[in-house]
Amino acid sequence: MKRTAALLLALATAPAAAGCSAALGAPASVTGADTLVIGVKPDQPGLGLRTGEGRFEGFDVDVALYVAGHLGVAEEDVRFTAVTSAQREEVLASGDVDLVFATYSITEERKSVVGFGGPYYVAHQDILVRADEEGVEGVRDLEGRTLCQGEGSNSADRVIREKGIAAELHEEPAYGDCIAPLLEGEVDAVTTDDLILAGYLAEEPEGLRLVNAPFTDEQYGVGIALEDVAGCEEVNRALTLMYQDGTAEKLLGRWFGDTGLDLVTSVPQFVGCG
Ligand code: GLU
Secondary structure: OHHHHHHHHHHHHOOOOHHHOHHHHOOOOOOOOOOEEEEEOOEEOOOEEEEEOOEEEOHHHHHHHHHHHHOOOOHHHEEEEEOOHHHHHHHHHHOOOOEEOOOOEOOHHHHOOOEEEEEEEEEOEEEEEEOOOOOOOOHHHHOOOEEEEEOOOOHHHHHHOOOOOOOEEEEEOOHHHHHHHHHOOOOOEEEEEHHHHHHHHHHOOOOEEEOOOOOOOEEEEEEEOOOOHHHHHHHHHHHHHHHHOOHHHHHHHHHHOOOOOOOOOOOOOOOOOO
């Protein structure tokens, strides 16, 4: 990891003269990194799914590899590691991970702790219910029902706090852990980003139903250390290119082409770095 290496080097070579010590406090950047550690989800089919030891696949993984390539880091020099929603800020702030591509919505609260490149896509929160569940056609119908979310996600907040809908919250470590309780009737709905729900629906098409009543914009950002503004700007250059050269359209088609969701293939409006 470049940041750790840079810090060790700075410590080892720190000159005694106060006037020359600026290098010690200079922010490390993913620009010019030789290797990268990238956090992705392990349990979200189509986005980030673990396929073996240290191996992951999905849209977020492919976007991460594209950005890494633009930063000059080859695929074999990228190490993917699993992150849960709740871990994302922590692993970036600690420097354990260089970048996070993990269905990570850009929010004001999170922006005070981490930086965000992008968004590289805008998803929309929707609702997944059991196929035989009647009476859930939109977000208002969640009133009085039990919702499952992965810890550290913002999805329940969008319903309960932002929309003032009185729903019960049931939390699991991750969204993948919500599907069994939903199928078994322990919870009434899973409400989160449509891209995530589409992945679970594809695995259980008989037992589940996607309501298809989107009610938020979820701007998927590239999580990066708060102080790495140069890195964030380089990430944005990569994302612009990814849309311009047709890669974004190709990847969206590959991972979500069968979902029936409306896929937007133009570059999203970036939130800006720093
Ligand atoms: N995009 C939402 C969030 O960042 C929900 C999905 C997730 O937790 O990864 O909170």
